[in-house]
Amino acid sequence: xxxxxxxxxxxxxxIAPPDNFYTFLAFLIPxxxxxxxxxxxxxLLNGRDILIQGxxxxxxxRDLSDEPGEExxxxxxxxxxxxxxxxxxxxxxxxxxxxxDDMELMPWLQEKIWPxxxxxxEEDIRWGVKLGCLELIRFGxxxxxxxxxxxxxxxxxxxxxxxxxxxxxVIFDMKPEMLGQVEPxxxxxxxxxxxxxxxxxxxxxxxxxETLLKAKxxxxxxxxxxxxxxxxxxxxxxxxxLTTGKSPVxxxxxxxxxxxxxxxxxxxxxxxxxxYLLAKGKVNVVNCTVSNLKLASGIAPLNTxxxxxxxxxxxxxxxxxxxxxxxxxxxxxxxxxxxxAYHTPAAFSAEQIWHLATENAYRAFGLNLGxxxxxxxxxxxxNLKTRPWLYPFSNMVSHLVxxxxxxxxxxxxxxKVLMRDGVIPGEAAILEEAQKRFKRLVSLAE
Amino acid sequence: xxxxxxxxxxxxxxIAPPDNFYTFLAFLIPxxxxxxxxxxxxxLLNGRDILIQGxxxxxxxRDLSDEPGEExxxxxxxxxxxxxxxxxxxxxxxxxxxxxDDMELMPWLQEKIWPxxxxxxEEDIRWGVKLGCLELIRFGxxxxxxxxxxxxxxxxxxxxxxxxxxxxxVIFDMKPEMLGQVEPxxxxxxxxxxxxxxxxxxxxxxxxxETLLKAKxxxxxxxxxxxxxxxxxxxxxxxxxLTTGKSPVxxxxxxxxxxxxxxxxxxxxxxxxxxYLLAKGKVNVVNCTVSNLKLASGIAPLNTxxxxxxxxxxxxxxxxxxxxxxxxxxxxxxxxxxxxAYHTPAAFSAEQIWHLATENAYRAFGLNLGxxxxxxxxxxxxNLKTRPWLYPFSNMVSHLVxxxxxxxxxxxxxxKVLMRDGVIPGEAAILEEAQKRFKRLVSLAE
Numbered sequence: 067x068x069x070x071x072x073x074x075x076x077x078x079x080x081i082a083p084p085d086n087f088y089t090f091l092a093f094l095i096p097x098x099x100x101x102x103x104x105x106x107x108x109x110l111l112n113g114r115d116i117l118i119q120g121x122x123x124x125x126x127x128r129d130l131s132d133e134p135g136e137e138x139x140x141x142x143x144x145x146x147x148x149x150x151x152x153x154x155x156x157x158x159x160x161x162x163x164x165x166x167d168d169m170e171l172m173p174w175l176q177e178k179i180w181p182x183x184x185x186x187x188e189e190d191i192r193w194g195v196k197l198g199c200l201e202l203i204r205f206g207x208x209x210x211x212x213x214x215x216x217x218x219x220x221x222x223x224x225x226x227x228x229x230x231x232x233x234x235x236v237i238f239d240m241k242p243e244m245l246g247q248v249e250p251x252x253x254x255x256x257x258x259x260x261x262x263x264x265x266x267x268x269x270x271x272x273x274x275x276e277t278l279l280k281a282k283x284x285x286x287x288x289x290x291x292x293x294x295x296x297x298x299x300x301x302x303x304x305x306x307x308l309t310t311g312k313s314p315v316x317x318x319x320x321x322x323x324x325x326x327x328x329x330x331x332x333x334x335x336x337x338x339x340x341x342y343l344l345a346k347g348k349v350n351v352v353n354c355t356v357s358n359l360k361l362a363s364g365i366a367p368l369n370t371x372x373x374x375x376x377x378x379x380x381x382x383x384x385x386x387x388x389x390x391x392x393x394x395x396x397x398x399x400x401x402x403x404x405x406x407a408y409h410t411p412a413a414f415s416a417e418q419i420w421h422l423a424t425e426n427a428y429r430a431f432g433l434n435l436g437x438x439x440x441x442x443x444x445x446x447x448x449n450l451k452t453r454p455w456l457y458p459f460s461n462m463v464s465h466l467v468x469x470x471x472x473x474x475x476x477x478x479x480x481x482k483v484l485m486r487d488g489v490i491p492g493e494a495a496i497l498e499e500a501q502k503r504f505k506r507l508v509s510l511a512e
Numbered sequence: 513x514x515x516x517x518x519x520x521x522x523x524x525x526x527i528a529p530p531d532n533f534y535t536f537l538a539f540l541i542p543x544x545x546x547x548x549x550x551x552x553x554x555x556l557l558n559g560r561d562i563l564i565q566g567x568x569x570x571x572x573x574r575d576l577s578d579e580p581g582e583e584x585x586x587x588x589x590x591x592x593x594x595x596x597x598x599x600x601x602x603x604x605x606x607x608x609x610x611x612x613d614d615m616e617l618m619p620w621l622q623e624k625i626w627p628x629x630x631x632x633x634e635e636d637i638r639w640g641v642k643l644g645c646l647e648l649i650r651f652g653x654x655x656x657x658x659x660x661x662x663x664x665x666x667x668x669x670x671x672x673x674x675x676x677x678x679x680x681x682v683i684f685d686m687k688p689e690m691l692g693q694v695e696p697x698x699x700x701x702x703x704x705x706x707x708x709x710x711x712x713x714x715x716x717x718x719x720x721x722e723t724l725l726k727a728k729x730x731x732x733x734x735x736x737x738x739x740x741x742x743x744x745x746x747x748x749x750x751x752x753x754l755t756t757g758k759s760p761v762x763x764x765x766x767x768x769x770x771x772x773x774x775x776x777x778x779x780x781x782x783x784x785x786x787x788y789l790l791a792k793g794k795v796n797v798v799n800c801t802v803s804n805l806k807l808a809s810g811i812a813p814l815n816t817x818x819x820x821x822x823x824x825x826x827x828x829x830x831x832x833x834x835x836x837x838x839x840x841x842x843x844x845x846x847x848x849x850x851x852x853a854y855h856t857p858a859a860f861s862a863e864q865i866w867h868l869a870t871e872n873a874y875r876a877f878g879l880n881l882g883x884x885x886x887x888x889x890x891x892x893x894x895n896l897k898t899r900p901w902l903y904p905f906s907n908m909v910s911h912l913v914x915x916x917x918x919x920x921x922x923x924x925x926x927x928k929v930l931m932r933d934g935v936i937p938g939e940a941a942i943l944e945e946a947q948k949r950f951k952r953l954v955s956l957a958e
Contacts, residue, residue, distance in 0.1 A: 163915060164906035169862045183563050202901035349779050359848035360914070362857045389914040390901040399845060402805035411808045415614045452645035452934060454834040458950035460610035468806070468835040469609060472918015488898060504904035 098130060099482065100139025102447065104437055108417060109478070110462045116146060117372040121259070121481040125439050137199060139476065141484075143451045145462065148210025148436045149230075149444030149479065150393045151427035154293075154331035154352040154381025156214045157224075160201065160262065161194030161504055163385040172360065176228045179386060183215075183368050186512050190293055190503050191216040197500040199227035200493055201391045203484045204473035206446035207461060209433065210391075211329060211352075211381070213266040213293050221261045226482045230444060231331075232431060234266025234293045239274050250280070252288045256508075262290070264329075269295040270314045271302055282323050291329050291431070294318075297340065298332035299363050315340035324349050329430060331381060334358055334366045341367065345374040348428035352421070355400040357383030368400070369408050372418070379427035393423050394470040401467060416467040447476035449487075532942040544576060548587025550895065551884055554863060556908045562592060564889040567705070569929040570883050585922065585932075587625040587862075590899045591908065594882045595654025595676075595890030595925065596839045597873035600739075600777035600798040600827025602660045606647065607640030607950055611830040617807065625832060629661075631851040631956050638669045638948050640884060643946040645673035646939055647837045649930045650919035652892035654880070654887065656837075657775060657798075657827070659712040659739050663697050664836060667707045674930045676890060678775075678877060680739045683727055685720050686708025698734045706926060708736070710775075710876075716760045717748055721767065728769050729730070736878070737775050740764075744778035744926070745809050761786035770795050777827060780804055780812045787813065791820040796876035799868070803829030814846070815854045818864070825873035840916040841870050847913060890948065893922035895933075900909040 092127050097114040103388060104126070115130035160507055166178035186194075191214070209230035212220060217235035224231045235251055238243045248265055255263040267273045267281040286293045297303055297314045306314045315336065318324045324347035331352040333344065344351060371378055380400060382391045401419045405411050428435045435441050448470075450456055456465045477485045484490065545562040550572070561576035562569060597853045612624035632640075635658070648656055655676035658666060661683035670677045681697055683690045694711055701709040713719045713727040731738045743749055743760045752760045761782065770793035777798040779790065790797060799812050817824055826846060828837045847865045850859050874881045881887050894916075896902050902911045923931040930936065 160908075161904065163901075163904065164910040167907070167910050167914065168858055170856060170858050174857070197903055204898075204900065356848060359852040360609055360849045360857060362855050362859070364852065385915070389910065390917060392917050393902070395841070395844075396916055398841075399848075402802060402845075403849070405808045406805040406810065409808050410616060411620070411806060412614055412616050413808070451940065451943070452650075452832070454643055454650065454943060455609075455838070457605065457643055458609065458947045460608075460950060460954075461613070462610075464610040464613050464835065466611065469831070470726075471836060471838050471841055493900070494897065497897070498901060501904045504906060508906075 094468055095135060096124070097139065097443075097449050097483075099139045099141045099146065099447070102144055102146045103450070104146045105462055108461075108463050110459055116141070116147075116445070118436070118478070118481050121438065122441055123439055123445075125440045126437060136476070139447075139483075141447060144447040144449050145456070146349075146437060146447055147206060147466065147474075148441075149446065150423050150432075152202060152204050152207045152210040152382055152383040152391060152393055153329065153427050153430065153432060154354055154383055155198070155210055155212055155391060156384035156386075157198035157210065157391075158191040158194035158214050158216075158220060159386045160198035160391070161190060163285065165386070165504075165508070167389070181511050182507055185507055186215060188216050188219045190507060191219045193496065193500045193503045195220045195223040196227060196496045198385070198391060199224060199229050200490060202229060202494055203227065203477045203490055204468070205392045205394065205493055206448070206474035206477055207391065207393055208444035208446070208477065208479045209265070209431070209435075211291075211293060211431070214257040217263070221255055221258075221263075225258075225260050225276065228479050228482050230261070230479055231258050232262045232264045232291060234264040236266050236268050237277060238268040238272035238445055239277055240272070245277060245280060249284050249288075252284065252290055256288055256290070263288075264291040264293045266293045269298075269302070271305055272315055275350045277316075278321055278323065282321065285327055289312050292327050293329045294324065294385035296330035296333050297335045298358070301333045303324070311453070313337060313340055314450065315332070316344050318341045319347065326350065330438055331383070332358065332366070334364045336367055336371070338370075341370050341374045341376065344371065344476070345376045349376065351376050351378045352381040353378055353379045353398075353400060354383040355403055356396055357387040359399070360389075360404070361387050365391050365407050368404050370414050377426050377429055380422050380429050394466070397467045399424055402407060411504050417480070419467045420463050443481040444479050446474040446478065449475045517664050520719040523915045541581060542570070543585065543889075543924075543929075544582045545585045545587045545592065545893070548590055548592045549896070550592045551908055554907075554909050556905055560592075562883070562891070564586070564927050565926070567889055569885055569887045569889050569891075570882065572703050572883060585893075585929075587893060590893040590894055590895050590921065592651060592883060592891055593904070593912065593920075594870055594887075595892065596652050596869050597825065597827055597879075598653045598656040598837060598839055599775065599825040599873050599875065599876065600800055600829060601644070601656055601658055601718075601837060602643035602830035602832075603656065603658050603834045603837075604637040604640035604662075604666060605830035606644035606837070607636060607946060607953070609835050610951075611836070611954070612832070627957050628953055631786050631953055632661060634662050634665045636953060637665045639942065639949045640944045641666045641669040642942045644831070644837060645670060645675050646936060646942055648675060649673065649923045649936055650916060651838045651840065652894070652920035652923055653837065653839055654890035654892070654923065654925045655688060655877070655881075657710070657737075657739060657877070659714070663709070664700070667701055667709075671704070671706050674706070676706050676924050676925055677709045678710045678737060678739070680710040682712050682714050684714040684718035685723055686718070691723060691726060694885065695730050695734075698730065698736055702736070710737040710739045712739045715744075715748070716763055717751055724764075724767055724769065724775050728767065731773055737768065738773055739775045742776035743781045744804070746781050749781045759786050761789050765789045765793065772796070777829070778804065778809070778812070779817070779830055780810045782813055782817070784816075787816055787820045787822065790817065795822065797824045797902060798827040798876075799824055800827045800829040800842075801845060801849055803833040805845070805849065806835075807833050811849060811853050814850050815859050817885055823872050823875055824868055825876050826868050830939060835846065840912070843869055844911045862907070862910040865913045866909050889927040890925050895921045
């Protein structure tokens with residue numbers, strides 16, 4: 067192969083022009099991560115190689131081939147972990163981070179968030195999403211599930227950064243035009259290699275029965291996930307009981323929506339019957355502990371849900387109520403808050419919590435992920451040499467859940483390197499543009 | 513000045529040989545941080561210079577002198593923050609991180625922690641402390657308050673890393689020899705520029721009245737802080753009520769110890785009268801939310817304490833129950849857990865929480881710290897360009913409390929650079945030795 071050709075192939079992994087020719091080439095050129103550490107059944111193994119071809123992990127083992135054709139990544143002193151999934155967020159809201167905190171819910175929404183949201187343009191969404199993608203890449207989150215405005219813009223912006231995402235436009239009755247946009251959006255993106263369209267009815271309190279059933283119909287027809295907010299606050303549950311005579315979970319169940327197609331965010335205020343229905347229907351529950359605490363919404367009965375065998379995964383919610391998108395932090399806060407809520411440090415093990423952010427999320431979204439041959443090549447590398455908080459090497463799963471803080475160093479999604487040794491190409495321009503868009507938005511709102 | 517001399521002066525700031533000659537030279541050579549961003553009354557100011565001479569900040573302003581003699585640090589794109597204080601930890605226990613988690617308290621102590629602690633040698637303490645110091649330096653914690661075994665070893669190890677610390681040996685009746693070692697330790701270290709000795713009676717349940725009064729007498733005689741655990745668990749309070757007829761706070765009050773000399777860690781289970789006594793006596797309370805949650809000890813009535821004007825600061829506790837030493841994480845978890853506990857997102861502002869980790873801690877420990885002329889030069893720099901979670905620049909105090917995760921980039925203590933752009937000289941050797949010591953300990957315990 068000529069020098070130019072090699073250059074193109076390597077450049078592809080960083081720059082990723084949307085070009086089938088390069089994509090085809092990248093499938094030919096394997097990537098080899100040499101001499102990395104990884105976890106197998108909770109045990110730390112050193113000196114492993116990970117061979118990636120195209121968008122898949124081909125093989126993991128010792129002393130795998132190191133041929134001249136391969137793109138090499140030196141994994142020495144680094145820990146490889148499989149991609150994390152942030153299963154509930156509103157990524158474009160990253161642009162609103164820190165704009166309003168520490169306020170009661172209604173003044174917060176009415177005086178701050180809604181006026182700003184009313185002014186959001188497609189360009190704001192684009193740069194808000196890109197800002198959020200930078201953050202996810204740095205936190206080792208290789209896939210996220212979103213619900214917000216302008217889903218096509220979010221999908222395109224995400225695809226440009228190289229992340230994997232499940233994206234829904236938000237549907238509610240206040241903006242009836244949103245419902246009509248869902249099916250075309252789903253049709254446009256169904257079959258994409260990185261973007262999986264979903265259907266996003268906001269909640270039982272923001273959508274009429276007709277809207278919910280229409281959303282269900284579209285999701286069933288296209289075999290895609292329904293992403294919604296469910297039983298987030300006590301007021302929501304009380305309201306549902308008053309207007310329908312049922313809890314929000316019971317209500318969705320009577321509509322035939324409490325099933326494995328549903329990814330239900332929050333699920334804080336649940337009766338025992340609700341837990342039973344979520345388990346029976348195999349609903350995927352997305353716990354958002356940090357956001358629930360910051361908004362004083364309460365603490366989900368996670369131990370009860372898990373004892374009922376509900377598939378629980380984790381989400382950060384949007385940066386307006388978290389305020390970051392860090393799944394490591396979410397894991398730790400979830401674990402310790404649940405221990406305290408159930409009055410025993412033995413409630414939840416680090417292994418269980420680690421599973422919420424990985425295996426459970428992979429199951430919820432039907433993705434073949436993980437560090438094993440055949441899986442999609444979504445993973446990240448953590449440089450241990452600059453992270454004393456991961457020493458000593460006593461129990462690395464415990465460290466990932468209870469001690470890891472901040473970001474990772476290298477992130478690979480779908481076989482492509484999005485960040486290498488802390489460098490994301492094009493990051494400075496995104497930060498600058500996001501800052502400009504935020505200033506413009508605030509100046510309009512004042 | 514000759515080239516060699518310059519080299520020595522610059523090398524001093526990194527290598528820090530314990531040598532009066534270099535110390536003297538460093539006092540002569542100013543350090544100038546150019547074009548940095550910082551917070552003033554919550555507002556982000558850009559383009560500021562910070563001039564440091566010896567161990568003090570001399571001046572902060574625009575376009576300060578940039579003379580050939582100065583050591584220059586380029587602060588462009590970085591945020592300077594004053595040093596954080598971790599007001600309650602057991603630093604040597606960093607060596608035990610991840611060794612035992614997710615267990616009930618008594619099996620955890622009896623089967624895991626105590627057998628290992630019984631085998632701890634001075635060398636284990638030394639490397640545990642050094643491992644912890646690496647972590648503190650990386651988290652922008654410039655000063656910590658410790659209670660553990662072999663305080664002389666901890667003090668020497670800390671001094672070698674260049675951090676500031678308040679250190680006490682632990683006193684309890686199970687090991688009566690500890691009490692006799694306190695006064696000589698205090699005498700040895702009183703007057704040191706970095707190490708402030710304190711007196712550390714473990715708790716009212718582990719120390720007899722005589723021991724507590726003796727500890728008080730030593731602390732009064734030498735005018736040093738008393739560092740203790742107070743009302744951490746419900747069992748402790750119930751036990752105190754049964755044996756003394758008083759709550760732990762009331763009991764310390766009757767001994768004349770509930771005063772401004774006392775730094776009381778935890779204070780989770782407090783009656784209204786306890787809160788009143790802590791306020792009246794001007795006791796400094798060290799809240800340790802993360803550790804309290806992980807051990808399922810409960811949630812401190814922080815809002816009530818602060819409304820009573822108690823001076824509250826923050827600590828991580830040891831790495832066996834946290835499991836890291838990250839004060840940013842402590843700030844965020846404290847804020848959101850308290851909001852939820854008091855049922856309103858308006859409980860606690862980011863500004864209030866930021867004060868706990870800075871101003872309140874400075875007051876508790878009587879230190880002139882902060883980003884102002886005359887203060888001790890304890891500060892850190894955060895590179896904003898690689899931290900998308902600190903964008904947009906809407907409210908930087910909110911970002912520091914709710915969004916900051918992981919470490920800082922440059923840490924300066926007492927006018928000396930301990931980490932620059934993420935590099936701590938000698939870190940690799942400390943990590944390696946800590947790992948070795950941990951393996952040896954565990955092999956002995958098995």
